[in-house]
Amino acid sequence: MRRWIDRLRAAYGGGLRHVLLMLVCFAVAGWVVARLAGEPTAGRMLLWFVGAAVAHDLVLFPIYATADGGLRRAVRAGRRGAGPARIALLNHLRAAALAAALLFLVFLPGILGLTPDTYRAATGQERVSYLARWLAVTGVLFLISVAWWAIRWARWRRTPRPQ
Missing domain, CATH: 1.20.5 (Single alpha-helices involved in coiled-coils or other helix-helix interfaces)
Structure with missing residues (x-):
């Protein structure tokens, strides 16, 4: 059995779990395609x-x-100096930017003020501007992210390191 798995890894580049996971993913994708085949809006x-x-x-x-x-x-x-704090700051900023970008994509029509008639027909209410709300949420996301980084950085600075 071990030789077979070693040959699979050499030929495929991944382990048995990866192959099984990919087969499950392809099965789910195939099921979705089969469900959409009869759907008139599939194109x-x-x-x-x-x-x-x-x-x-x-x-x-x-x-x-x-x-x-x-x-x-x-x-x-x-930031001049060692990297852990610099890398952590970069990753904290990336996380906030990713969340803000995803929110922007989800609420794009409302943020840009597109299709107010569709909104009114769907909700029965007048459309309000999402731009100010999105900017506020984005600011809060970055504020939380930087505060979280500052707390982690302060802990890192207090931790004694071997010399």
């Missing part, structure tokens, strides 16, 4: 999926890769 969903993949790869990825590089340079320039 539109496929178009949106392909469009989202292309928009991510050609537009969004270069934007957030450039922003991350700038953030990395800014954190490096602002």
